[in-house]
Amino acid sequence: MKKLLVISSLLISAVATAQNSPLSYDYVQAGIVQTDFADIPPFDARGFELKASKELGYGFFGEATYFDTSDDKNGLDFDADKWEVAVGYIHRFSSKTVFDYQVGYGDIELGLSNGEESVSTGTNYYMAEANVRHSLNANWELFAGLEWQFWDEGSDQKAYNLGAQYHWDAISVGAEYTKFSDSQVFGLFARYQF
DSSP states (O other), X not given: OHHHHHHHHHHHHHHHHHHHSSOOSOEEEEEEEEEEXXXXXXXXXXXXXXXXXXXXXXXXXXXXXXXXXXXEEXXXXXXXEEEXXXXXXXXXXXXXXXXXXXXXXXXXXXXXXXXXXXXXXXXEEEEEEEEEEEESSXXXXXXXXXXXXXXXXXXXXXXXXXXXXXXXXXXXXXXXXXXXXXXXXXXXXXXXXX
């Protein structure tokens, strides 16, 4: 009976820790981003990014991301937007370190216009991603990840991302840098965990 009580209290404690942890996967996030493409050097497209994540149970979660950026130079307007949906699995390595693995589907669209004529390109893609999140203390979190995108058209992309965020209870602010094979994205964000 004592063993049963000890095991029960440990399980309840682990569940409570996971739910109160800043390493939550239940959140909505909004941020500003800047993206640069190696093949389109004159433009530094700036815009916004929205992201939402929800734990689905049994260690699984779903995530959706959308960003929209633009820039204009010398009478030319450049637009880049992307959406992506993914499902993943969370592996809680410890109370301070979490790994997640995702697979998903997305679309990226690029457009260039001079006001009279326009040209655009884009592709759908499948993706696979692995991330690690680590709490340094109750407030600071570091995260990093690797991503592979398999494009229907154009060159497949590999990426790494690095970031940090600071937590105040349910609110977090952070910065993230992602380097793809032929582009990079820098973002600042605010997150609400529910």
